[in-house]
Amino acid sequence: MTKSFDLGAALRRLALAAVALLVLAAPALAQRYDLTLEERTVNINGTDRPAVTVNGQFPGPLLRLREGEEAVIRVTNRMDKASSIHWHGLILPASMDGAPGFSTGFVRGIAPGETFEYRFPVVQSGTYWYHAHNLDHEQRGLYAPIVIDRREPEPFRYDRDHVVQLSEWTDERPLRVLQNLKRDPSYYNWNRRTLVDLVRDLNRAPDGEARRAIVRNRVEWGNMRMDPTDIADVTGATYRYLVNGFRPEAPATLLFRPGERVRLRFINSGAMTYFDVRIPGLRMTVVQADGNNIRPVVVDELRIAVAETYDVIVEPREDRQYQILAETMDRTGWSRARLATRMDAPVEPLPPHRPRPVLTMADMMMNPGPTGLDRGTPRPEQDQPGHVAPMGGMDHGSMASTGAGQPQAQAAAPAMDHAAMGYGGMPMGTMDHAAMGHGAMAGMPGMGGGQAAAPAMDHATMGHGAPARFGAQGPGTPATTTAGGTEAHAGQGGMAMADPVVQDTGSPPGARVLSYRDLRPLRPDPEWRPYDRIIEVRLTGNMERYIWSMNGNEFWRAQPIVARLGERLRIRFTNETMMNHPMHLHGMWMVPDLGNGAFNPRKHVVNIKPGTSLDVDVIVDAEGDWAFHCHLLYHMESGMMRIFRVTRDGAPVTSAAQPTPVAMPAGHRH
Amino acid sequence: MTSSMQKSVAAGLLAAALCSTAAMAQSGADHSAHGTAAANPSAVQSTGAAPATGAEEHTGHSPIYFGAVLLDQNEMRSNERGSPIYAWEGSAFYGTDYHRVWVNTRGETSRERGGLERAEAQVLYSRLIGYYWDIQAGVRHDFRINPSEGTPSRTYGVFGLQGLAPGFFEVQLQGFVGGNGVFLARAAASYDLLITNRLVLQPEAELNFSTGWDRDALIAPGIYRTEVGLRLRYEITREFAPYIGYSFESFNGGASGLNRRLGQQPSQSTVVAGIRIFF
Numbered sequence: 001m002t003k004s005f006d007l008g009a010a011l012r013r014l015a016l017a018a019v020a021l022l023v024l025a026a027p028a029l030a031q032r033y034d035l036t037l038e039e040r041t042v043n044i045n046g047t048d049r050p051a052v053t054v055n056g057q058f059p060g061p062l063l064r065l066r067e068g069e070e071a072v073i074r075v076t077n078r079m080d081k082a083s084s085i086h087w088h089g090l091i092l093p094a095s096m097d098g099a100p101g102f103s104t105g106f107v108r109g110i111a112p113g114e115t116f117e118y119r120f121p122v123v124q125s126g127t128y129w130y131h132a133h134n135l136d137h138e139q140r141g142l143y144a145p146i147v148i149d150r151r152e153p154e155p156f157r158y159d160r161d162h163v164v165q166l167s168e169w170t171d172e173r174p175l176r177v178l179q180n181l182k183r184d185p186s187y188y189n190w191n192r193r194t195l196v197d198l199v200r201d202l203n204r205a206p207d208g209e210a211r212r213a214i215v216r217n218r219v220e221w222g223n224m225r226m227d228p229t230d231i232a233d234v235t236g237a238t239y240r241y242l243v244n245g246f247r248p249e250a251p252a253t254l255l256f257r258p259g260e261r262v263r264l265r266f267i268n269s270g271a272m273t274y275f276d277v278r279i280p281g282l283r284m285t286v287v288q289a290d291g292n293n294i295r296p297v298v299v300d301e302l303r304i305a306v307a308e309t310y311d312v313i314v315e316p317r318e319d320r321q322y323q324i325l326a327e328t329m330d331r332t333g334w335s336r337a338r339l340a341t342r343m344d345a346p347v348e349p350l351p352p353h354r355p356r357p358v359l360t361m362a363d364m365m366m367n368p369g370p371t372g373l374d375r376g377t378p379r380p381e382q383d384q385p386g387h388v389a390p391m392g393g394m395d396h397g398s399m400a401s402t403g404a405g406q407p408q409a410q411a412a413a414p415a416m417d418h419a420a421m422g423y424g425g426m427p428m429g430t431m432d433h434a435a436m437g438h439g440a441m442a443g444m445p446g447m448g449g450g451q452a453a454a455p456a457m458d459h460a461t462m463g464h465g466a467p468a469r470f471g472a473q474g475p476g477t478p479a480t481t482t483a484g485g486t487e488a489h490a491g492q493g494g495m496a497m498a499d500p501v502v503q504d505t506g507s508p509p510g511a512r513v514l515s516y517r518d519l520r521p522l523r524p525d526p527e528w529r530p531y532d533r534i535i536e537v538r539l540t541g542n543m544e545r546y547i548w549s550m551n552g553n554e555f556w557r558a559q560p561i562v563a564r565l566g567e568r569l570r571i572r573f574t575n576e577t578m579m580n581h582p583m584h585l586h587g588m589w590m591v592p593d594l595g596n597g598a599f600n601p602r603k604h605v606v607n608i609k610p611g612t613s614l615d616v617d618v619i620v621d622a623e624g625d626w627a628f629h630c631h632l633l634y635h636m637e638s639g640m641m642r643i644f645r646v647t648r649d650g651a652p653v654t655s656a657a658q659p660t661p662v663a664m665p666a667g668h669r670h
Numbered sequence: 671m672t673s674s675m676q677k678s679v680a681a682g683l684l685a686a687a688l689c690s691t692a693a694m695a696q697s698g699a700d701h702s703a704h705g706t707a708a709a710n711p712s713a714v715q716s717t718g719a720a721p722a723t724g725a726e727e728h729t730g731h732s733p734i735y736f737g738a739v740l741l742d743q744n745e746m747r748s749n750e751r752g753s754p755i756y757a758w759e760g761s762a763f764y765g766t767d768y769h770r771v772w773v774n775t776r777g778e779t780s781r782e783r784g785g786l787e788r789a790e791a792q793v794l795y796s797r798l799i800g801y802y803w804d805i806q807a808g809v810r811h812d813f814r815i816n817p818s819e820g821t822p823s824r825t826y827g828v829f830g831l832q833g834l835a836p837g838f839f840e841v842q843l844q845g846f847v848g849g850n851g852v853f854l855a856r857a858a859a860s861y862d863l864l865i866t867n868r869l870v871l872q873p874e875a876e877l878n879f880s881t882g883w884d885r886d887a888l889i890a891p892g893i894y895r896t897e898v899g900l901r902l903r904y905e906i907t908r909e910f911a912p913y914i915g916y917s918f919e920s921f922n923g924g925a926s927g928l929n930r931r932l933g934q935q936p937s938q939s940t941v942v943a944g945i946r947i948f949f
């Protein structure tokens with residue numbers, strides 16, 4: 001009797017519990033997080049400095065989400081300034097994007113003492129990150145990884161999963177750093193070309209012709225008033241480079257067991273720093289880029305632009321330590337972590353730095369100035385004074401006179417098959433460049449392979465008939481090798497300008513370096529189709545005054561770029577500056593045209609190399625105002641940003657339906 | 671005297687106004703954006719097809735105001751005769767990328783009696799006109815230090831061009847109107863030769879030109895004063911760089927006679943030592 005009663009009660013309780021579980025389960029499908037932003041003291045370089053922490057952590061805690069569910073994230077600001085969190089790379093409603101001043105209802109961000117509830121469906125998977133959308137807070141530590149678990153199993157197998165978040169730290173206040181750059185753009189560059197370098201180079205030069213080429217190269221850079229050593233604006237002179245918040249001297253230790261497949265999620269959360277990543281002793285199988293799975297590609301090295309993410313799988317077989325080395329592009333510092341089988345493994349020494357790269361005249365070759373294409377703004381727009389370098393004054397004629405001369409130049413131009421690269425509309429005027437067409441070039445050994453060799457080519461070798469083996473790059477370091485050439489891409493006939501996507505990391509011969517062309521999605525992009533219209537976005541700025549802009553207008557002067565919901569908008573990026581610019585669009589995917597059609601990858605950051613042009617399609621499928629900017633924070637803060645406005649009503653927007661060749665401005669002589 | 675001073679001030683202000691009229695509208699926009707950006711009525715911003723939810727609302731992205739002070743010469747000068755003198759030449763600015771206020775100042779102490787021998791100050795409005803160049807306009811005042819001796823005070827209207835010439839030469843060209851009805855011009859150039867990244871040799875040269883006589887101020891027609899210098903500095907930091915060097919100053923043409931009449935050497939070469947300060 002009692003027994004059966006007990007049973008009934010138990011059943012009832014069970015039923016109750018089941019109901020309770022169901023009731024609780026509904027909200028449990030939503031993933032709730034509470035994040036508190038606070039200033040706390042950190043000590044990276046021996047001095048206590050104020051960092052911005054999330055839940056007391058520097059960098060912030062990993063956010064793990066599940067595809068297909070809803071994320072509810074309450075962010076409380078306990079600082080005395082307004083702040084924000086932007087979910088980098090996530091596809092979500094404009095009001096939840098977290099970019100102050102862009103996102104609807106988020107005009108000033110999260111005010112001090114306030115809590116903002118982000119609520120959005122998670123519609124994607126992969127490795128992403130979040131960060132403050134302002135220079136001061138992001139540089140001081142408000143960044144952290146996001147890992148979104150796929151609903152279906154991943155198409156690749158791995159046993160272990162580590163985040164490798166690269167970043168940098170400065171003891172200076174970020175606004176102070178910006179002021180220093182404004183006062184003196186080479187403030188942090190202690191690696192400029194010097195007289196001592198010149199003397200050493202002249203002594204090393206094999207013959208008089210080479211010596212003349214060195215001097216001529218110096219004079220030409222001087223006449224352009226440009227600095228070929230300006231690889232990074234902010235350097236190891238103030239930065240300490242970190243992995244997951246750890247300094248290279250006491251590196252983060254990531255555990256593995258020999259024979260395991262380890263997934264490393266690389267995230268570049270640096271404000272200004274490009275890293276060249278390698279793991280001596282291991283090859284990396286890249287399986288994901290910017291959160292999107294790709295066909296696995298095995299590489300030895302990869303260059304990660306600011307704000308990009310790459311997921312790689314490594315298979316360490318030996319019971320030993322492997323160093324994950326991330327050398328800054330300007331070679332002034334290291335980020336590193338280590339793969340080890342136990343936490344107390346002794347710290348191994350860092351290898352010597354590779355020779356630092358210098359810019360070459362090839363990086364300057366495609367510097368066309370205004371091209372006259374539609375800029376996507378509601379009204380026509382003029383460049384502000386001081387944004388376009390007076391390249392017309394750069395006397396290319398003198399280069400011609402030193403070499404074979406104009407006839408060859410003309411002959412060489414048609415050899416450059418730009419159509420193959422998707423530059424149908426590139427003004428061929430830029431190609432009519434005497435320096436490219438020298439007879440010497442045809443005779444250069446090893447140059448037939450293709451474009452990949454071009455970035456390492458120095459002007460002296462290109463323009464003046466010096467032998468190719470001799471790079472008169474000047475600053476006293478050997479010429480960086482052309483390992484990019486191991487991946488020579490057919491169909492890129494000609495070698496006029498730097499290849500827009502091949503990276504020259506100075507890797508040893510035979511090493512394979514990842515390029516955007518290797519990023520091919522697993523399945524063809526379902527939304528692939530020809531673009532509807534094309535606009536130009538020239539990346540402009542003034543190196544001498546640290547002014548940065550898009551299409552010659554800084555953010556606070558510029559009109560929005562207007563796109564129509566549903567269209568496929570092609571952006572023709574042209575980098576007129578000598579810096580790399582990692583261009584980031586919020587809320588929508590960008591698809592760089594790498595000639596792979598439906599197998600072009602979707603990215604949230606597309607790097608545009610100096611002096612190059614790249615076509616990038618935007619799948620315009622999200623209404624609202626979105627931020628569109630260079631992810632180098634000091635460039636963004638100086639004005640390299642636009643509103644990307646997506647409107648539904650289809651207000652008439654002037655457009656050039658097809659790319660049309662545009663004549664060079666008269667001032668641009670060759 | 672007073673009227674000529676007024677004239678020159680007026681000329682300077684007029685020049686400033688002329689070269690900045692076009693800029694004023696935009697300058698105004700800059701400033702309103704600096705405050706509550708929401709209230710920015712600027713026509714530069716979009717009022718286009720879409721509703722005005724855009725640039726006007728952005729906070730924290732107004733033009734950046736910043737400044738710098740450079741005391742390029744801050745040194746003791748000494749030759750064989752007399753006690754060493756202190757001399758300085760410096761400039762400071764504050765503003766945005768496009769619009770700035772510059773203050774230039776220079777001077778030196780007297781070899782005989784200590785105290786200031788001469789001092790000059792300029793206040794200029796400066797506007798970016800191209801990638802490497804600013805145009806400037808404003809007022810220059812030369813102070814009379816000792817009422818009984820030395821050069822008299824003068825006030826000029828200034829217009830000028832400042833920037834970076836091909837080859838990385840820092841160049842400053844200035845014209846002065848007002849002081850006793852003569853037109854003066856000054857051209858200065860300097861170059862930073864990096865021996866290493868911290869050891870920098872800086873040659874500099876300055877020419878002063880006049881269209882007429884201003885005997886009290888030791889000004890004669892033609893090139894009346896030249897100055898060349900060579901300074902070797904060591905940049906311990908960008909802010910702090912001690913240096914040694916050589917400086918040669920000379921009064922030329924008619925001005926050398928004016929100088930001799932005062933019993934002074936028309937030219938002198940000095941060894942200098944100082945600290946360059948930048949902040």
